[in-house]
Amino acid sequence: MIRVLLADDHWLVRAGFRSVLEGEDDIEVVGEAEDGQTAVSVCRELRPDVVLMDIRMPGMDGLEASQVITGDEQLASVRVVILTTFDLDDYVYGALRAGATGFLVKDSGPEELLHAVRVAARGDALISPSVTRRLIAEFASRVKGPEPDPRLDVLTDREREVMRMVAAGLTNDEIAARLVLSLSTAKTHVSRIMTKLGARDRSQVVVLAYESGMVSPGWLAD
The missing domain is CATH 3.40.50.2300 (Response regulator)
Structure with a gap:
């Protein structure tokens, strides 16, 4: 319930x-x-x-x-x-x-x-609906400038790739499909990213990705 x-x-x-x-x-x-x-x-x-x-x-x-x-x-x-x-x-x-x-x-x-x-x-x-993605991208673009975050240094190359897709609004299913991974593997990557970054949930991962300059608005087209 x-x-x-x-x-x-x-x-x-x-x-x-x-x-x-x-x-x-x-x-x-x-x-x-x-x-x-x-x-x-x-x-x-x-x-x-x-x-x-x-x-x-x-x-x-x-x-x-x-x-x-x-x-x-x-x-x-x-x-x-x-x-x-x-x-x-x-x-x-x-x-x-x-x-x-x-x-x-x-x-x-x-x-x-x-x-x-x-x-x-x-x-x-x-984050998945396209309207949400557009709004996040729009307001993320108003950030004065990307500020590198040392927390990102602990991520592997694969985790960075997954993080960019989370920031673009992709679901675990969509991430798995794009990277040709099993759904459980995609979920594991996302979980590890949140743990390493100390993020409460996916939303905070999205914000960090934009504010650190890891992604920019519109980098991944629908």
């Missing part, structure tokens, strides 16, 4: 999400919050698997709340999915840097919502 916390200051939004999620046998909404501070408190109390976090909320906003949650070692298993609208896309890259697993556009359909929750719950980043 995937346990979900809904954090949004509009009760109609929370009610809509709850209605969709509670219709599934493998998902349970365990709590709600109308601001960031409450989201952090409820998260610490209930330890949900996934938090659907709105960005704009009164008091502590969703970005700050995400930073608090992802920075708390006791909440290491909690995955944060940022809820956004296209006019708030400036926040997306910052959210990923803050440790969010990914983001979901608020006007997404029920299937996209369910997919986001399930993907986040199993620890994968919501």
